Amino acid sequence: MRNVTIKDIARLSGVSVATVSRVINNNGRFSEETRQKVLQVIEETGYQMNFSAKSLRMNRSFTIGILVPDISNYFFADVVQQIEEKFFELGYSTIICNTARNSDKEQKYLTILESKSVDGIIVISGASEEGIEFNFEKTIPYICIDRKPKDEKNTLFISSNHYQGGFIATEKLIELGSKQPVIVLHQLLTSSSKERAKGFVDAMKKNSLYFDETVNQLILGTEQDDITQQVTDFLTKHPETDSFFTTNDILALKILKIVKTLGINIPASLKVIGFDDVPSSQYSTPTLSSIRQNTEEIARVATKSLLAFIDGDDKQQGKQILIPVELVSRESIE
Known part of the structure; x- marks a missing residue:
């Protein structure tokens, strides 16, 4: 027709x-x-x-901006895809901005999105540990995911319960017999990593295990550093180590590979749990146990909340929503 x-x-x-x-x-x-x-x-x-007429009539552009720090990161990409799909179903288009964890690029993208008169913005994480700054000339509703902004009173912060993830992973390792668990962190700590570490420490305390930074914590350097040597040296110095909880799956998969070359049996002698449940976790040898974030729920809550903000409902401004996580058990601990 x-x-x-x-x-x-x-x-x-x-x-x-x-x-x-x-x-x-x-x-x-x-x-x-x-x-x-x-x-x-x-x-x-x-x-x-006729979107032009509709936009004029409703004083909306039916466009949403999404800021993401690293579109190649599985968690970020998964959340962005689901948010985009949900807004598309509701008649909105999205502008996806990859900031590459660069504060200057982040601010430039915010300026661009403001100039395009987007109806709202979703910020997934942020380039600066202090949080993102919003200096709009006009009011634009926005939602923050994964990292708190500097000023929380005008937005809603949505995040996985990273503390819960660190806690249940560590408690599972202890339940399986671990007496000297080790948390593996990246040198560039994020707020989410810190929360996962808090969960790790509290799980040890709950189970009457003393946390010693030199024994129960391994901080790995950047890609340019020799991670293999760092892990090897740590295990040589602390042979009693019987489990690793890593703050992301990339670190866990690297450790699986390194430990395998050292002839250490997983999971008999050493158990490993990662975080994020990336697709490759199912295909590693052995398959990797991991903490899974509920990206579908994060996307649903973010979409619904931003639309409420756009419609003038500010009941959730200044609040924080934590989305529960779950442990997916595979061969690295079984």
């Missing part, structure tokens, strides 16, 4: 024009059956909304 109008959609769907409008704009009351019926007719007829 050509030049299909909203009246045509209403007639073919067997509902009123007002109901079609509510479905298209995703507001007001209508049943899921009605929504599906209208959307099916829209798809079959190839109906195209």
Whole structure:
């Protein structure tokens, strides 16, 4: 059909024009059956909304900005993809900005997004440990994921419960017989890594194990450093080490490879748990146990909350939402 109008959609769907409008704009009351019926007719007829007129009428651009520090990172990429899909279903387009963990680039992207009159912004993590700064000339609703902003009162902070992840991973290792667990951290500590470390320490304390930084903590350097040598030296110096909890899966997978070359049996002599549950965890040898973040729930809450902010509902401003995590057990501990 050509030049299909909203009246045509209403007639073919067997509902009123007002109901079609509510479905298209995703507001007001209508049943899921009605929504599906209208959307099916829209798809079959190839109906195209006039977004320019709609934007002028509602004073919206129907565009969302997403700032991400590293699009190649599995966790960030997964969250971004799910957020983009949820906004697309609601009639919004997204502008995805990869900041490469660079503060200057981050601020430039914020300026660009403001100039494009986006309706809202989702910031996933941030380049600076102190948190991202927002210096908009006009008010733009925004949500922060994974790292708190400098000023929390005007936003909502959403994060996985990193402390819980560190705690349940460590307690599982202890439950399986570990007497000298070790937390493995990257030299560039983030707020999420620190929370995971707190969980590790508290799990040891709960199980009457003394935490000693020199014995129960291994901080690895950057990619340029010889990580293999660092791990080898640590195990040589502390042969009683019987388990590793790493603050991300990349470190865990590297340790699996290194330990294997040293002839140490996993999991009989050494157990390993990572964090993030990246796809490659299922294909390593042995397969890697890991803490899984609920990216679908993070995306759902972020999308719903930002839309509420855009609609003027600021009840959640200044609050924090922690999303529970879970342990996925595989061969590295079994």
